[in-house]
Amino acid sequence: MQTERYNVKLDSFEGPLDLLLHLIKQAEVDIYDIPVAQITEQYMSYIQKMQALELDVASEYLVMASTLLAIKSQMLLPSQEVWDDAEDGVEEWGEEDPREELVAQLQTYRRYKAVAAELRENQANRAHFFSKPPSKITLGIAYAEEPTSLDVSLADMLQAYENVKQRLRLERPRTTTVETQKWSVEEKMQMITSRVWFSDQPVPFLELYAPGKVDEQVISFMALLQLVKEGHVRCKQGGLFADIYIEAREDTTKHE
């Protein structure tokens, strides 16, 4: 199973939805009843593998990662204790399945993906029909008249040229290096671990966030989850919506 997953070309996905559909299909689970914890874990491991191979992980993948984590945490809450007071400005989700929106998104995308496959087939079939180029027609004397005047301006032509150049510019492969992300999950894990270890008291979760940098925030969150999972740190929360604090676990060795 594990090796099978490694065999999949990591950059062959069209985006986070495509990757998710692949994971759901591979896990042979119902799209209407996605085991979020399992799929999220596999999704994260893909992202990490992509990063380990130094593939650019587009921000869309990271945004989806945080969506998955959000759904996962919502599903952990007992459904009886659903918040129905909107006092805190917290969005109510009542009896709704937190997966609903994502499932709808996946279904829509899957439909278009299926249609795209049909279109590809159509294109291949069309290639079996051939037509000749238009015939060259020599016109009789009656038609060899003076050309009539044309109602076009130089501006029209220049605008047309601009359009072509604009199109070319969009099509040309981009060579500019775009800085996608400064941190890898591993680096963040190291950073969080040392921050926590050298602190006498639990570190507020929010302190680990670089304000305003969504990518980095997602990475921080993923790193933290990984640390919790591996048992290096522990999270504490006084109550619902209270700040989360992170502390080192005494029973583990120092993570340098």
Next chain:
Amino acid sequence: MNEDIGRILETLLYVSGDEGLEAARAAEVLGIDRHRIIAELQALASRFEDEGRALTILQFDTRFQMATRDEFSTYVERYAHPPQQKTLSQAALETLAIVAYQQPVTRTTVEEIRGVNADHAMSTLVGKGLVAESGRVKGAGRAILYKTTARFLDVFNLRSLDDLPSLEEEEPAEQLDLFLSGYDKEN
């Protein structure tokens, strides 16, 4: 007379070749109503089928095109070595599918459905003449709207946009459908 209209249309179809014959243009040439021309061209196309003609007539919306039959494609390929058609990337194809069903549509909508940026895919499609701008959204952003072109129908062998495969939710057989989707393009 009726017989002659058919023969004239066949002549024009031959002359226009891969450019195809636009019904409106044929209507001008023959001095006959455009709808009548379309009916005559469709009648001619069925006659070609009934008589088992060597050639066939394809319809793309209001444009008709004389073409060889797929059963003889190997001979044509041997004779002419036609250039291989470049296939579209998966990204472009998915973008095209969304434009086809949702048109007119903005790039943002396409991006919401695919979950990824569609900048490059869209400009590829515009560059290949499969998709064209068709105005702008009213209001603040004035985002560009896109629609498919006449050429799109030709390249994907569709008589009209109504010919697009249905986009309905496939119920239990969906996994199988997806798997077999290449084969059941008939309806």
Next chain:
Amino acid sequence: MNEDIGRILETLLYVSGDEGLEAARAAEVLGIDRHRIIAELQALASRFEDEGRALTILQFDTRFQMATRDEFSTYVERYAHPPQQKTLSQAALETLAIVAYQQPVTRTTVEEIRGVNADHAMSTLVGKGLVAESGRVKGAGRAILYKTTARFLDVFNLRSLDDLPSLEEEEPAEQLDLFLSGYDKEN
């Protein structure tokens, strides 16, 4: 079988169009003796006459050509000579702009720049006398080169080609575009 040979030959005749089908070439494609091919093509030609087909098959020595009939020539000419349009299509304008700035230039170069076929646009421009052939590329392909005409200068009110507005390189704008467009992962 005999029936199919006829249908394949009709297919090849159609595909070869104005160039015509050389019996020897058809013999290679079908893997059949050349004399047999000539006999089959002649039989096909008489069948076209007997059936009163819209098209006819002409023989020039060992070359056969599908052609329209004299009786419909007025329609063909009317088709080939659309009422003079006073404006140019976007495709024609783009093609004209490329020819104007890059001349002399081949159709292939224009197609590479525009990303779409320029066959029709170029013949429109030649037809309107805005562009003319100006020789051929040296070497293998010997593709036709095109340049603008005196009429082009006249229509656009230019004294000479030097009068064409110069095109500045817009490097800074491009950088900005890149900056704003975000990064796209498609190819």
